[in-house]
Amino acid sequence: GAGVSQSPSNKVTEKGKDVELRCDPISGHTALYWYRQSLGQGLEFLIYFQGNSAPDKSGLPSDRFSAERTGGSVSTLTIQRTQQEDSAVYLCASSEERGETQYFGPGTRLLVL
Amino acid sequence: AQSVSQHNHHVILSEAASLELGCNYSYGGTVNLFWYVQYPGQHLQLLLKYFSGDPLVKGIKGFEAEFIKSKFSFNLRKPSVQWSDTAEYFCAVNAPRYGNNRLAFGKGNQVVVIP
Numbered sequence: 001g002a003g004v005s006q007s008p009s010n011k012v013t014e015k016g017k018d019v020e021l022r023c024d025p026i027s028g029h030t031a032l033y034w035y036r037q038s039l040g041q042g043l044e045f046l047i048y049f050q051g052n053s054a055p056d057k058s059g060l061p062s063d064r065f066s067a068e069r070t071g072g073s074v075s076t077l078t079i080q081r082t083q084q085e086d087s088a089v090y091l092c093a094s095s096e097e098r099g100e101t102q103y104f105g106p107g108t109r110l111l112v113l
Numbered sequence: 114a115q116s117v118s119q120h121n122h123h124v125i126l127s128e129a130a131s132l133e134l135g136c137n138y139s140y141g142g143t144v145n146l147f148w149y150v151q152y153p154g155q156h157l158q159l160l161l162k163y164f165s166g167d168p169l170v171k172g173i174k175g176f177e178a179e180f181i182k183s184k185f186s187f188n189l190r191k192p193s194v195q196w197s198d199t200a201e202y203f204c205a206v207n208a209p210r211y212g213n214n215r216l217a218f219g220k221g222n223q224v225v226v227i228p
Contacts, residue, residue: 031214043203043218050214059215091157093216101147102216104157 002026004105006092012111013082021077021108025094032075033102034067038088049075082112117206119219127227128196134189134222136204146187147205147216148178157203163187196228
């Protein structure tokens with residue numbers, strides 16, 4: 001079946017602009033996660049959605065970062081007023097339920113000039 | 114906070130050599146353990162996982178890992194590597210029973226297999 005999909009694959013933006021990154025999880029998966037992969041920091045957790053529960057936002061690095069998940073499916077990660085240090089690969093993952101195996105999408109490579 | 118340690122970030126070896134990648138975590142409760150692999154130009158894929166039961170876990174492509182609870186370790190092994198095993202390998206841990214569903218990743222091991 002279809003895996004996790006993310007769009008766009010690549011995004012180049014200017015410092016100070018807002019960007020939106022999209023994630024389509026595997027159909028039927030109730031849990032959705034966002035991670036960031038950067039050279040200096042490795043893979044870092046950002047935010048976690050589980051069903052209708054309040055999201056775990058504890059990994060978001062600043063209030064410029066936000067995410068929502070509509071209808072328990074598609075998720076959008078928004079970065080406002082982008083900074084050069086936001087340049088990274090943003091990965092989305094989904095799982096059937098909490099604690100189960102997370103399946104990753106191909107990521108969105110963000111470059112902030 | 115959970116932390117995951119992977120040593121020897123860069124590993125270079127010849128085909129048919131044996132590979133062992135170390136993974137240690139710092140979390141005292143019940144954990145789920147994973148190894149993910151990222152081949153060049155591809156996304157993260159699950160190599161193997163341990164939730165409970167037999168501490169010796171077999172995964173895809175001839176990989177296996179052993180959970181040693183007393184050592185907080187989950188080392189990855191392959192007896193004879195191939196050129197196609199060139200990739201970056203990540204150890205990851207979560208503890209869902211304690212409300213912690215996020216994966217904590219190690220820094221990764223960049224493995225290069227020379228033909």
